[in-house]
Amino acid sequence: MAIPAQEMPTQDPAERRSNMNEVALGYSPEQARAEALRCLQCKTAPCIAGCPVGIDIPGFIQAIADGDNKKAIDIIKIDSLLPAVCGRVCPQETQCQAPCTVGKVLKSVDKAVNIGRLERYVADWERENRLIEIPAIKPDTGKKVGIIGTGPAGLTVAADIRREGHDVTLFEAFHKPGGVMVYGIPEFRLPKAIVQQEIDALTAMGCELKTNFVIGRTRKIQDLLDEDGFDALFIGTGAGLPRFMNIEGENLVGVYSANEYLTRSNLMRAYDKQRADTPIFDSEKVAVLGGGNVAMDAARTAVRLGAKEVHLIYRRTEVEMPARVEEVHHAKEEGVIFHMLENPKRILSDEKGWVNGIECLRYELGEPDDSGRRRPIAIEGSEFEIDLDTVIVAIGNDSNPLIRQTTPGLETNKWGNIVADENGKSSIDRIYAGGDIVLGAATVILAMGEGRKAAAAMNEMLANI
Amino acid sequence: MNKIREKKQLSETVFLMRVEAPLIARERKAGQFIILQLCEDFGERIPLTIADADPAAGTITLIFQAVGKTTKKLALMNAGEKIAALVGPLGTPTHIENFGTVVCVGGGIGVAPLHPIAQAMKAAGNKVIIIMGARNRELLILENEMRAIADELIICTDDGSVGRKCLVTEPLKELCEQDPKPDLAVAIGPPVMMKFCAETTRPYSVPTQVSLNTIMVDGTGMCGGCRVTVGDETKFVCVDGPEFDGHLVDFDNMINRLSSYKKQEAHSCKIGLEGDSQ
Numbered sequence: 175m176a177i178p179a180q181e182m183p184t185q186d187p188a189e190r191r192s193n194m195n196e197v198a199l200g201y202s203p204e205q206a207r208a209e210a211l212r213c214l215q216c217k218t219a220p221c222i223a224g225c226p227v228g229i230d231i232p233g234f235i236q237a238i239a240d241g242d243n244k245k246a247i248d249i250i251k252i253d254s255l256l257p258a259v260c261g262r263v264c265p266q267e268t269q270c271q272a273p274c275t276v277g278k279v280l281k282s283v284d285k286a287v288n289i290g291r292l293e294r295y296v297a298d299w300e301r302e303n304r305l306i307e308i309p310a311i312k313p314d315t316g317k318k319v320g321i322i323g324t325g326p327a328g329l330t331v332a333a334d335i336r337r338e339g340h341d342v343t344l345f346e347a348f349h350k351p352g353g354v355m356v357y358g359i360p361e362f363r364l365p366k367a368i369v370q371q372e373i374d375a376l377t378a379m380g381c382e383l384k385t386n387f388v389i390g391r392t393r394k395i396q397d398l399l400d401e402d403g404f405d406a407l408f409i410g411t412g413a414g415l416p417r418f419m420n421i422e423g424e425n426l427v428g429v430y431s432a433n434e435y436l437t438r439s440n441l442m443r444a445y446d447k448q449r450a451d452t453p454i455f456d457s458e459k460v461a462v463l464g465g466g467n468v469a470m471d472a473a474r475t476a477v478r479l480g481a482k483e484v485h486l487i488y489r490r491t492e493v494e495m496p497a498r499v500e501e502v503h504h505a506k507e508e509g510v511i512f513h514m515l516e517n518p519k520r521i522l523s524d525e526k527g528w529v530n531g532i533e534c535l536r537y538e539l540g541e542p543d544d545s546g547r548r549r550p551i552a553i554e555g556s557e558f559e560i561d562l563d564t565v566i567v568a569i570g571n572d573s574n575p576l577i578r579q580t581t582p583g584l585e586t587n588k589w590g591n592i593v594a595d596e597n598g599k600s601s602i603d604r605i606y607a608g609g610d611i612v613l614g615a616a617t618v619i620l621a622m623g624e625g626r627k628a629a630a631a632m633n634e635m636l637a638n639i
Numbered sequence: 640m641n642k643i644r645e646k647k648q649l650s651e652t653v654f655l656m657r658v659e660a661p662l663i664a665r666e667r668k669a670g671q672f673i674i675l676q677l678c679e680d681f682g683e684r685i686p687l688t689i690a691d692a693d694p695a696a697g698t699i700t701l702i703f704q705a706v707g708k709t710t711k712k713l714a715l716m717n718a719g720e721k722i723a724a725l726v727g728p729l730g731t732p733t734h735i736e737n738f739g740t741v742v743c744v745g746g747g748i749g750v751a752p753l754h755p756i757a758q759a760m761k762a763a764g765n766k767v768i769i770i771m772g773a774r775n776r777e778l779l780i781l782e783n784e785m786r787a788i789a790d791e792l793i794i795c796t797d798d799g800s801v802g803r804k805c806l807v808t809e810p811l812k813e814l815c816e817q818d819p820k821p822d823l824a825v826a827i828g829p830p831v832m833m834k835f836c837a838e839t840t841r842p843y844s845v846p847t848q849v850s851l852n853t854i855m856v857d858g859t860g861m862c863g864g865c866r867v868t869v870g871d872e873t874k875f876v877c878v879d880g881p882e883f884d885g886h887l888v889d890f891d892n893m894i895n896r897l898s899s900y901k902k903q904e905a906h907s908c909k910i911g912l913e914g915d916s917q
């Protein structure tokens with residue numbers, strides 16, 4: 175316990191406000207060793223229970239402490255296929271690091287062993303030293319599997335099924351694979367080259383990738399099964415339908431969903447104003463509505479696109495904010511102005527229909543609601559206005575109805591999510607599903623974990639037909 | 640990659656391209672569109688209506704007006720070259736049935752998306768009256784194709800260089816005043832034209848369908864950039880539309896939203912869809 179928690183080296187806040195490069199720079203080998211030595215190698219390893227995919231955390235940390243990075247990454251890869259991604263974007267403070275003994279003893283989760291940073295360290299070490307090996311593929315089985323959506327869920331299923339020797343085709347609606355990791359999460363948090371590496375590994379394994387292919391439109395689920403010869407399908411289409419607040423002024427010029435704003439900037443590269451054809455607002459003053467990772471990403475993107483003021487408006491307090499603590503911290507360092515216990519009432523416009531402000535109400539916290547969080551209650555008569563030219567709505571996503579509407583017999587719940595059993599099997603034979611389309615907007619690691627379970631069940635099913 | 644099989648110039652700024660896209664050609668129905676991209680790294684994604692399709696040849700036909708960056712670059716491409724990406728068919732197909740008498744009103748480039756709808760309405764047994772408008776004779780497209788479908792064809796130009804010298808709303812109003820009045824109007828063209836067509840038919844309670852051409856990114860319901868106010872609701876044009884009840888659409892809001900990037904696109908020339916016919 176004598177060793178202090180190793181700080182993550184980061185790009186200087188003033189500098190990173192105007193570039194898209196990754197903010198967190200990663201541990202040096204010395205830092206990684208020092209951090210690894212902080213782990214007590216607890217017999218009960220409470221951290222493992224906090225990881226949704228149950229990585230042998232003390233095992234891989236011991237290997238780092240021993241200077242055996244190769245062994246460390248091999249241990250992680252038994253359970254996780256995307257360590258470079260999860261090490262960066264997992265909400266560690268509520269998962270593996272929450273129950274860590276070191277954090278408990280030091281009475282702060284901030285002082286827990288930095289498991290995520292160590293995971294990232296070994297994954298980067300493997301990639302940067304070009305040590306990633308293409309997994310061995312079993313002999314051809316002649317069976318064909320279609321995977322719809324190329325987010326973390328779909329990519330994981332593809333790898334696990336291809337390894338068994340089945341033929342794998344991935345379908346992606348966008349022109350680039352990777353799902354939210356590519357269109358949503360910005361470069362400064364998750365470099366696109368890391369995601370591309372995962373895709374390259376899949377193509378090297380012999381998976382076929384069909385981009386610009388919308389299932390439900392270009393081809394329907396039933397056609398894939400009945401006419402195109404697929405023996406099984408996995409649906410990993412994510413939660414890509416932006417929610418709006420249904421307040422006055424939401425369709426004015428200058429109001430974006432976070433999905434649109436982030437897609438323009440990330441996938442369409444609007445931040446590269448010299449080269450990209452897709453435009454994005456040159457905003458001066460921006461309000462982002464919401465308190466999750468999506469809101470942080472939108473706010474920090476607006477900063478980088480040159481906005482002079484970025485306001486983040488959230489109706490509860492910072493404690494209830496679902497965003498990762500690290501992102502909140504980074505956003506503050508970058509000058510994002512936090513408005514807690516406030517909520518917009520309507521968006522205001524000039525005579526031409528362009529946003530010129532927002533009217534908000536102040537809130538206070540009342541009794542806990544169904545989610546266990548204290549319910550925010552509006553304070554009557556507390557209206558006030560903020561001058562703005564852009565509003566980004568980041569209050570969450572629902573699932574896209576396209577597949578549901580074009581696949582008779584596919585059972586969905588009242589939120590439109592596909593109903594799947596514990597093995598990821600849907601109500602239709604040979605069709606499996608996982609990730610956000612089943613869980614509702616969740617996390618990368620959960621999508622990956624669900625993908626692995628579904629892939630195992632699919633491999634078993636395929637072995638028996 | 641989709642190969643351009645054929646290219647034709649229909650007027651000074653309007654081009655027709657027949658492009659290889661076998662799956663889209665097989666699935667598409669009247670009223671649907673594609674999203675096109677010329678470069679997957681930096682190109683923008685733009686929507687264009689599928690004006691026609693030949694499933695046997697595996698091709699679809701696009702008719703577009705060169706108004707800005709992407710459409711102008713596309714206009715410079717030739718048969719044999721390849722378009723980086725085509726996605727589709729997107730959008731909800733037009734509801735086709737035998738309504739009785741259908742008036743199809745097309746303004747400028749709007750005639751292109753109107754063509755497959757008029758064709759399908761005719762095939763469903765409707766009496767199809769077509770009103771086509773353009774600024775002048777030179778800008779009138781698909782006259783022969785439309786004439787082949789129409790039971791009655793009315794051409795209007797702003798300058799009277801061909802057909803009647805009037806706006807398309809004038810013959811539309813006359814048809815609404817007849818007894819029996821049309822059972823349905825379908826209007827496609829610049830937003831202002833659709834707005835005034837809807838205003839024209841409203842007093843006569845002639846149901847009026849319009850096809851909205853909002854700005855889009857993904858075209859699959861993911862971004863909400865294409866949203867419009869229809870009645871009291873927000874709708875996504877790419878999945879809920881592109882066709883809506885013209886009497887419920889908030890056209891002023893839609894026209895405003897179309898101008899979102901005017902500043903950034905100022906470099907591209909002024910000929911917009913807007914100024915094209917009315």
Ligand SMILES: Cc1cc2nc3c(=O)[nH]c(=O)nc-3n(C[C@H](O)[C@H](O)[C@H](O)COP(=O)(O)OP(=O)(O)OC[C@H]3O[C@@H](n4cnc5c(N)ncnc54)[C@H](O)[C@@H]3O)c2cc1C
Nearest residue numbers: 323325326327347353354358389412609610616617618621
């Ligand atoms: C801005 C943002 C920030 C986030 N930050 C974090 C974070 O820090 N940490 C974290 O753990 N999680 C984060 N998340 C959540 C996380 O990204 C998701 O939970 C995860 O990506 C879900 O994976 P998925 O495979 O289910 O789907 P997605 O990643 O959503 O991928 C689905 C893919 O399917 C494609 N698709 C959809 N419909 C069709 C169709 N009909 N045909 C073909 N393809 C289709 C989509 O284009 C997409 O590429 C964030 C999400 C967002 C939006």
Ligand SMILES: Cc1cc2nc3c(=O)[nH]c(=O)nc-3n(C[C@H](O)[C@H](O)[C@H](O)COP(=O)(O)OP(=O)(O)OC[C@H]3O[C@@H](n4cnc5c(N)ncnc54)[C@H](O)[C@@H]3O)c2cc1C
Nearest residue numbers: 685686687688702703704706707708709710852853854881
């Ligand atoms: C469902 C749908 C179907 C369409 N079908 C066709 C078609 O068959 N043929 C055709 O020529 N066009 C069609 N359009 C319009 C076409 O998408 C736009 O003209 C195109 O996006 C312009 O791109 P650009 O890069 O060339 O121009 P930009 O540089 O993006 O813009 C040039 C000018 O056009 C305006 N503009 C941008 N997008 C649109 C738009 N969607 N509608 C009207 N004006 C716009 C801009 O404000 C600017 O003033 C359709 C649009 C939709 C939504």
Ligand code: SF4
Nearest residue numbers: 225260264269270290
């Ligand atoms: S995958 Fe995520 S939760 Fe599991 S150990 Fe790694 S960082 Fe922690």
Ligand code: SF4
Nearest residue numbers: 213214216221274275
């Ligand atoms: S709980 Fe913390 S200290 Fe204990 S084994 Fe896990 S990481 Fe190491």
Ligand code: FES
Nearest residue numbers: 858860862863877
């Ligand atoms: S274009 Fe993105 S939702 Fe319609």
